[in-house]
Amino acid sequence: MSKILVSIFKSSKRNEMYLYVDKRDQLEKIPEALHQAFGKATHVMDMLLTPERKLARADIEKVMSEIAEKGFYLQMPPAEEDYIQHLPEELLSFNDPV
Template sequence: MKKICSIYKSPRKNEMYLYVLKADGLERVPEALLPFFGTPLHAFDLVLTPQRTLAREDIVKVLDNLEQQGYHLQMPPAEDEYIEHLPEELLRRNDPM
């Protein structure tokens, strides 16, 4: 199963992305989602297959959401994840001890 999708980034939330089938555009995205997401900004197009890996998302879940609901919303990572990936130097600089 190969899907060509367009990926949009949110102007309101850093690292929040909306995946849609390129052929459908934004027509299957619920209106109620857009005020929360903001006006979608096209980031890039991508061919998705079950064999492809994505940095933060499970490709099977993304493909299933595209098929079932017509979009996939990638939420920003939790703040804990940001802290886990900060270089040790930055963590030491902010340590009050």
């Protein structure tokens, strides 16, 4: 697969959880259990994926192959430790005793 036009949806249940699907199929191929866990899917954007394109938090080849094989790619939120590591030092110091 050299390119695919996808629609990206965000979850109403988990912050920073996204679902990538083939734009032609939209949410038709999503299993019911995933619908339940994902919650209300809010359309964020459409994007053309190609092997050369870079994604911020996902491997483009994995995204494209999972959409081709399963009909969707689920991007999970980053681990909580990732949030903490990227906070500015002044925010981390709010919990320090005075």
